[in-house]
Amino acid sequence: MASFRLPADDLEYAVLRALWDLGHGSVRELHERVGAPAGLVYTTTAKVVDRLRDKGLIERSRAGGAFVYAPRAERDSVERARARQLISRFLGPGPHAAVAALVDAAGDIDPALLDALERAIQSRKGSGHGT
Numbered sequence: 001m002a003s004f005r006l007p008a009d010d011l012e013y014a015v016l017r018a019l020w021d022l023g024h025g026s027v028r029e030l031h032e033r034v035g036a037p038a039g040l041v042y043t044t045t046a047k048v049v050d051r052l053r054d055k056g057l058i059e060r061s062r063a064g065g066a067f068v069y070a071p072r073a074e075r076d077s078v079e080r081a082r083a084r085q086l087i088s089r090f091l092g093p094g095p096h097a098a099v100a101a102l103v104d105a106a107g108d109i110d111p112a113l114l115d116a117l118e119r120a121i122q123s124r125k126g127s128g129h130g131t
Helices: 010-022 027-035 042-054 075-091 095-109 111-126
Strands: 058-063 066-071
Touching: 010 027, 010 042, 010 066, 010 075, 027 042, 027 066, 042 058, 075 095, 095 111
Parallel strands: none
Antiparallel strands: 058 066
8 A cells, every 4th residue: 555645735636636537647738737727837737746746646757758647646545535634624622513513414415415324334333443
């Protein structure tokens, strides 16, 4: 399992998503997909690519005379880690009220989410990861 640090902001995450979608690409391709539409200069996109590489999220190889980047971390692994980080921030040190609010919000959005949440909880308890 590859170790990595999570994207620090929306721009890093957008560049990583673009690379997942492309499979591999140059800084120029990533800039055209993410940086230019956001009004950023090329060097900003290049710096973001370097940061993602430093974090272990992408890797670089040479193709001809240019560098090509590819995802190193799997999308599912990053998404799960981001979700855990978000939930940890949301729950804070006293999680009971936040969990109750989450359940209420899920029920308000779609009552079927409560059934999915209950199944996920039962599955987690059955796998030996509960209490």
